[in-house]
Amino acid sequence: DGGITQSPKYLFRKEGQNVTLSCEQNLNHDAMYWYRQDPGQGLRLIYYSQIVNDFQKGDIAEGYSVSREKKESFPLTVTSAQKNPTAFYLCARLGEQYFGPGTRLTVT
Amino acid sequence: DAKTTQPNSMESNEEEPVHLPCNHSTISGTDYIHWYRQLPSQGPEYVIHGLTSNVNNRMASLAIAEDRKSSTLILHRATLRDAAVYYCIPTGGTSYGKLTFGQGTILTVHP
Numbered sequence: 196d197g198g199i200t201q202s203p204k205y206l207f208r209k210e211g212q213n214v215t216l217s218c219e220q221n222l223n224h225d226a227m228y229w230y231r232q233d234p235g236q237g238l239r240l241i242y243y244s245q246i247v248n249d250f251q252k253g254d255i256a257e258g259y260s261v262s263r264e265k266k267e268s269f270p271l272t273v274t275s276a277q278k279n280p281t282a283f284y285l286c287a288r289l290g291e292q293y294f295g296p297g298t299r300l301t302v303t
Numbered sequence: 304d305a306k307t308t309q310p311n312s313m314e315s316n317e318e319e320p321v322h323l324p325c326n327h328s329t330i331s332g333t334d335y336i337h338w339y340r341q342l343p344s345q346g347p348e349y350v351i352h353g354l355t356s357n358v359n360n361r362m363a364s365l366a367i368a369e370d371r372k373s374s375t376l377i378l379h380r381a382t383l384r385d386a387a388v389y390y391c392i393p394t395g396g397t398s399y400g401k402l403t404f405g406q407g408t409i410l411t412v413h414p
Contacts, residue, residue, distance in 0.1 A: 230404075239404070287346070297344075
């Protein structure tokens with residue numbers, strides 16, 4: 196997994212609830228990324244952070260929020276404002292970018 | 304970001320070489336060409352990357368055209384475990400670290 200841990204693997208939520216996905220890395224890398232993947236599609240960048248306490252929007256940031264209070268942690272919150280939250284979410288770190296195992300979120 | 308064109312799908316037989324092409328005609332001079340692959344229900348896996356020269360590693364070889372407008376990922380002996388979606392991604396310069404994934408090529412390997 197290249198030092199990236201994501202939990203849980205599967206997550207189910209009711210519509211209207213915010214949900215936070217965990218991403219932890221143990222290799223002291225500065226840059227971390229969140230991607231979303233829909234069935235049969237490539238990955239799309241949601242947010243990325245290159246340094247603690249700083250992050251930038253990716254291509255599809257609307258309805259999502261992140262924080263980077265510690266170097267090893269980069270949690271993603273899927274808010275109720277995200278119109279189609281059901282997807283496969285992947286966290287990655289830089290350096291021949293390694294991806295975590297992903298969290299499959301289903302919102303009903 | 305440079306646009307890429309890859310075949311939607313390719314097929315190969317086990318233990319035969321596979322050449323996966325990618326066109327990236329708008330690549331900038333500072334972009335590296337990265338290749339990733341993704342197995343079903345898993346995150347993408349780094350395969351190889353290069354700038355100008357051909358590159359080899361334990362997984363594959365990368366042949367880059369002299370004008371850098373295209374590249375070819377070479378799997379020397381395909382195995383069933385190589386069946387995946389392969390993505391070609393130019394990245395670097397101001398977009399360093401931000402990978403833009405296209406549709407990729409679905410590789411099917413027959414026993």
